[in-house]
Amino acid sequence: MADVKGNPSEVRKAAIASLFGSALEWYDFFLYGTAAALVFNTLFFPTFNPLVGTIAAFGTNAVGFLARPLGGIIFGHFGDRIGRKSMLVTTLVIMGVATCLIGLLPTYATVGVWAPVLLVTLRVVQGIAVGGEWGGGVLIVSEHAPSHRRGFYSAWSQTGVGLGFVLSAAAYALAQEVTTKESFLAWGWRIPFVVGILLTAAGLLIRLRIMETPAFQEKESEPKKSAPPLLDVIRTHPKSILIAFGARVAETGASYLFLTFSLSYASEIGVGKGVVLAALVVGMLFESFAMPMFGALSDRIGRRPVYIGGAIAVIVWAYPFFALFDSRNPVLIFVAIFVAVVIGHGAMIGTQPAFFTELFASRVAYSGLALGHELASMIVGGFSPIVATALLAWSGASWPIALFLVGMGLVTVFAVAAAPETNPNVLGNGKARQEAEAEEKPKSSDSSPIHS
Incomplete structure (x- = not known):
């Protein structure tokens, strides 16, 4: 993709729209993960013992992740064919309605087995919606931004992810x-889900005001490709898909251990969930504003060094994270979560939008981003809390879970190390930005996996 520089006001408008829209959509998605750790095992799977019920609740959470690649394929196809903006509006509406309906579901005590069946069905719908959201939310910003600020601006789309978690955790807190405990289980847990429909309406108003990206408009003037975008991206960018997948192993796997499994782990070791929820809210709030800083850093020194640095931080912090939890000291638990999410996860997720965008040509960017991103979400993100819970049940200790984190971190280090440096400002060991941009212009119309 050529470096199409949009109007600065449009760049800022796109960043704000992506931030608020993704915050609301991920608020809806994270609500489920929080509820799975706190109440779903009791309300929808009461016939199991507590630990097995928790695994079952996390299993329904994982179903949403299984559906995400399907959403990525569907919305990626139409996002590459008819535009980024229309898909973002559609996914937001679908997510809002599904989330509200979850808040209105009858429980197992009322309708028996139909309760978990309906819960799983709506989780699938959520997964399809969020699977189509991420790629579009990233592209609506990164394709508006100039290449020398792409890392900074596109990271704001991820800030919305962080704020979405903060909103969901704060709503539950x-x-x-x-x-009371009884009234929370009876009806209090429903409030954050139902309120989501009002937030969805606000996000919809914001997203309807943004313009289609300059890169997509430029692509529309080119001769049409007959191959579906999904087949096109698999044929022309297989390495980029694998790199995106591998880069996400530590980012998504670790994040769902930090954000959802840590709540159930706290209960197992006798730590109040309120302490962990408070620590997560503070950590994610700080991370939300650290993401653009890491994105800006990647504009200066490159995408790879920042991303690999985050993966190494996850590796180094894996054992200390659980050791600090096992201390049962609230202050040390705050430290454990703060370092894990702000430094380790923040460096990766803040760099990810620009890095992934630059791996794919614009004509297949939506499909490419969605495929690599959501396959990792399905395989790693959805199942990491289940694996961690099973490891805890098997060993009764945290060391296997820490080892699991180390393994995921190593996969990401190797994947990103195998990638080219995609930032044109640092290509050729510090070439001037103008020189790099001049060199890339002849490549803008070919199928090279690197574009700016």
Whole structure:
């Protein structure tokens, strides 16, 4: 993709729209993960013992991840064919409606086995919606931004992911605070889900005001390709898909251990979930604003060094993370979560939008981003809490889970190390930006996996 520089006001508008839209959509998605750790095992799987019920609840959470590649394929196809903006509006509406319906579901005590069946069905719908959201949310910013600021601007789309988690965790913390334990299980847990429909309406108004990206408009003037974008990207960018997948192993796998499994682990070792929820809210809030800083750093020194640095931080912090949890000291638990999410996860997710965008040509960028991103979400993100819970049940200790984190970190280090440096500002060991951009212009119309 050529470096199409949009109007600066449009770049800022796109960044704000992506931030708020993704925050609301991921608020909906994270609500489920939080509820799976806190209440779904009791309300929808009461016939199991507590630990098995937790595994079953995380299993329904994983179903959403299984559906995400399907959403990526569907919305990636139409996002590459008819535009990024329309797909972002569609995914937001689907997610909002599904989330509200989860909040209205009857429980196992009311309708028996139909309760988990309906829960799983709506989780699939959520997964399809969020599978189509991420690639479009990233592209609506990165394709508006100039190459020398792409890391900074596109990271704001990820800030929305972080804020979405903060909103969901804060909503549950508030619901628990204003209700008794009995009333929270009876109806209090539903409030954050139902309120989501109002937030969806606000996000919809914001997204309807943004323009289609300059890169997509430029692509529309080119001769049409007959091959579907999915087949086109698999044929022309197989290495880029594998790199994106591998790069996400530590990022997504670690994040769902930090964000969801840590809640159930805290209960197992006798630490109040409120302590962990508070630490997660603070950590994710700081991470949300650290992401653009890491994105800006990748504009200066390259995507690979920043991303690999985050993966190495996850590796180094794996054992200390659980050791600090095992201390049962609230201050040390705050430290464990803060370092894990702000430094380790933050460096990877803040760099990811620009890095992944630059791996694919614009004509297949939506499909390429969605495929690499969502396959990792399905295989690693959805199942990492289940694997961690099973390891805990098997060993009764945290060391196998820490070893699992180390393994995921190593996969990501090797994957990113195998990737080319995609930032044109640092190609050729520090060439001037103008020189790099001049060299890339002849490549803008070919099928090279690197574009700016």
